[in-house]
Amino acid sequence: MKYLSEFADPDLARKLLDEIAATVTRHWAIMEVCGGQTHSIIRHGIDQLLPEEVELIHGPGCPVCVTPAESIDRGVQIASKPNVIFCSFGDMLRVPGTSRDLFSVRAAGSDVRVVYSPLDAVTIAEDNPDKDVVFFAVGFETTAPANAMAVHQARERGITNFSALVSHVLVPPAIEAIVTSPDSRVDAFLAAGHVCSVMGTRQYEPIAEKYRVPIVVTGFEPLDVLDGIRRAVAQLEAGQATVENAYERAVQTDGNEMAQRMLDDVFDITDRQWRGIGEIPASGWRLTEKFRDFDAERRFDVLDLEVAESTTCRSGEVLQGLIKPSECPEFGVTCTPRHPLGATMVSGEGACAAYYRYRRSGDVAATGG
Amino acid sequence: MVAVCLGVPGRIIDTHTDRGTPMATVDFGGVTKDVCLAFAPEADVGQYVIIHAGFAITVLDEEAAHASLDLFEEIGIVEAIGQSGVEEA
Ligand code: SF4
Numbered sequence: 001m002k003y004l005s006e007f008a009d010p011d012l013a014r015k016l017l018d019e020i021a022a023t024v025t026r027h028w029a030i031m032e033v034c035g036g037q038t039h040s041i042i043r044h045g046i047d048q049l050l051p052e053e054v055e056l057i058h059g060p061g062c063p064v065c066v067t068p069a070e071s072i073d074r075g076v077q078i079a080s081k082p083n084v085i086f087c088s089f090g091d092m093l094r095v096p097g098t099s100r101d102l103f104s105v106r107a108a109g110s111d112v113r114v115v116y117s118p119l120d121a122v123t124i125a126e127d128n129p130d131k132d133v134v135f136f137a138v139g140f141e142t143t144a145p146a147n148a149m150a151v152h153q154a155r156e157r158g159i160t161n162f163s164a165l166v167s168h169v170l171v172p173p174a175i176e177a178i179v180t181s182p183d184s185r186v187d188a189f190l191a192a193g194h195v196c197s198v199m200g201t202r203q204y205e206p207i208a209e210k211y212r213v214p215i216v217v218t219g220f221e222p223l224d225v226l227d228g229i230r231r232a233v234a235q236l237e238a239g240q241a242t243v244e245n246a247y248e249r250a251v252q253t254d255g256n257e258m259a260q261r262m263l264d265d266v267f268d269i270t271d272r273q274w275r276g277i278g279e280i281p282a283s284g285w286r287l288t289e290k291f292r293d294f295d296a297e298r299r300f301d302v303l304d305l306e307v308a309e310s311t312t313c314r315s316g317e318v319l320q321g322l323i324k325p326s327e328c329p330e331f332g333v334t335c336t337p338r339h340p341l342g343a344t345m346v347s348g349e350g351a352c353a354a355y356y357r358y359r360r361s362g363d364v365a366a367t368g369g
Numbered sequence: 370m371v372a373v374c375l376g377v378p379g380r381i382i383d384t385h386t387d388r389g390t391p392m393a394t395v396d397f398g399g400v401t402k403d404v405c406l407a408f409a410p411e412a413d414v415g416q417y418v419i420i421h422a423g424f425a426i427t428v429l430d431e432e433a434a435h436a437s438l439d440l441f442e443e444i445g446i447v448e449a450i451g452q453s454g455v456e457e458a
Contacts, residue, residue, distance in 0.1 A: 003434060004398075007438075009441075015444045018444075089422070116423055117422055117423020117424070118422060118423070119405060142422075143421050143422040146422035147422065194376050194427075197419060197426050197427040227437070248436070249429050249430045249434040250430070251427070252427075256408055256409070258410075
């Protein structure tokens with residue numbers, strides 16, 4: 001397909017790899033923030049093609065993976081109530097909560113529906129005026145404009161039986177949390193391209209400057225990832241630390257200003273729990289006062305939750321780049337995509353699932369897709 | 370399964386409005402989807418857009434795409450190493 005196969009051209013990939021090999025003189029650890037990039041890297045075996053000085057560390061940028069058990073538990077409680085239609089993106093259904101996932105709630109007879117667009121949930125609400133329709137609004141800055149628009153439209157269209165269970169997360173505070181963590185080994189970041197399509201690139205400038213860390217806005221196809229790595233290595237070798245855009249076809253400095261205006265209207269910054277990581281200050285969005293009537297947490301009595309995340313699953317360490325999935329003792333043994341112990345094995349973008357699907361163990365050569 | 374992040378470029382083959390909201394039919398290599406253009410109202414038939422959760426979040430800049438590919442062509446100051454390659458998507 002256009003703009004996909006061209007950005008996977010093997011000859012150009014080799015040129016980029018050669019350039020990286022010619023530039024690098026010492027070990028550098030580069031974190032790709034986004035799960036889509038992790039998936040591309042593992043699928044194409046990019047980490048194995050790179051010179052051994054360049055180490056890729058997989059980051060926390062899989063929205064399904066970082067949604068905390070607490071949010072799943074709230075969803076499970078609300079979805080289990082009579083008269084509720086609970087709408088969600090499909091890949092959230094098998095994410096484990098403390099004791100159940102949404103899939104099991106559906107299997108037990110509740111009305112849990114998979115939607116492609118949050119607007120579909122608004123339409124379901126309009127078509128079912130005697131039901132309470134709740135949309136599980138999760139994701140990074142990429143899905144947030146769509147989710148904000150759904151809430152906005154529900155208000156405009158006077159649809160009062162619609163509400164949103166909001167558990168949005170933001171990338172820049174997560175990068176900051178990683179870079180300031182005493183365990184961090186990250187020398188440079190590949191920032192998630194589509195997050196920047198929405199938010200622009202400016203948010204990253206203070207981080208690059210303050211922590212002296214190069215941040216390269218990077219796309220998702222193999223050549224995009226390689227170009228991001230090439231630029232990060234060049235900056236590191238030259239002792240630079242700036243924000244650079246390696247994904248100009250999809251990212252402008254200012255981002256999508258229409259989307260940003262909608263986000264400002266609908267969402268406020270809030271502290272947010274990240275699965276396996278804990279609370280990161282000012283790292284999420286919640287609904288503004290203007291939209292409080294659409295807040296599912298206010299509309300439904302969600303009882304006090306006894307939240308417990310799995311103690312066997314090490315996804316928190318995987319998400320912070322502290323271990324590779326194959327270093328988890330459960331990987332491929334008790335934990336597989338069919339029987340996932342953690343969210344990083346559930347989501348197609350999760351690092352554990354990517355390793356399982358394309359590699360199965362830590363050191364077998366990539367098979368590609 | 371419907372993923373949270375799809376994020377692949379698709380080509381607009383038709384635009385229309387639904388209850389006052391600008392919409393488009395987008396072709397993803399043979400699979401078509403109806404997507405919302407509320408955040409990219411300038412997008413037109415023939416252009417490529419990147420979609421997340423049913424919304425176009427950006428119109429692909431084709432000039433920039435070609436500039437990147439040209440840049441990659443020019444890179445390569447060192448002889449090719451090994452036989453390992455990156456597979457087609
Ligand atoms: S392999 Fe399974 S148990 Fe281990 S970190 Fe990944 S999701 Fe958790």
